[in-house]
Amino acid sequence: MGGILALWFAGRDRILENWYMYRFDRGEEEEKILAAEKLGAMGSSYGLAWLLTEERKDYTAVLERTSAMNTFAWRLRSGGPIPAVGERGKRFETALVRIGKPAIPFLVVALQGDAVAQYLSENALVRMCQESESIEVREQAGRALGDYIYTRDGPELIDPIWPPLERERSRTTR
Secondary structure (H helix, E strand, C coil): CHHHHHHHHHHHHHHHHHHHHHHHHHCCHHHHHHHHHHHHHHCCCCCHHHHHHHHHHHHHHHHHHHHHCCHHHHHHHHCCCCCCCCHHHHHHHHHHHHHCCCHHHHHHHHCCCCHHHHHHHHHHHHHHHHHCCCHHHHHHHHHHHHHHHHHHHCHHHCHHHHHHHHHHHHHHCC
16 A cells, blocks of 8 residues: 555656646646646646747737837836736746746757747746746856857856856855
8 A cells, every 4th residue: 555655646746747738738728827837836847848839929919919009109008118928928937937947958948049939038047047946046047048148248248147146155055
């Protein structure tokens, strides 16, 4: 009996990951979002490509809506810039950020993609740097983002990122 129970607990996460992936493919919109949030909370790397694809769909839809409206009228009415990602996209991005360390290599590869993939990946990595509870995740995301910005824009833009990370690391390792 104990062996069966041990097998259940060992395979439980894998079963849940498969169930949530099934919800991604077959579920209604709210089920997809909830499945993304659950996988993010689990730190599961399953569905990373799907999450970025769904966030891209939201980004594209928001751009299509905002390009159809008068930008000047939007700013007068809302008092701010046109949002680049809608609520749906923010929830998918939050799931990517919550996955943490397993998502970083995927996001680094996405930085080499087209402009939309770069934008979405940069945002996710920045949020990881700001919001992750793990210093290791924040450091790895910052380093990946820093390497990308360094190769894209040169050293003058990346230098300000490292001193705060080093201060925080020395504070947490004492």
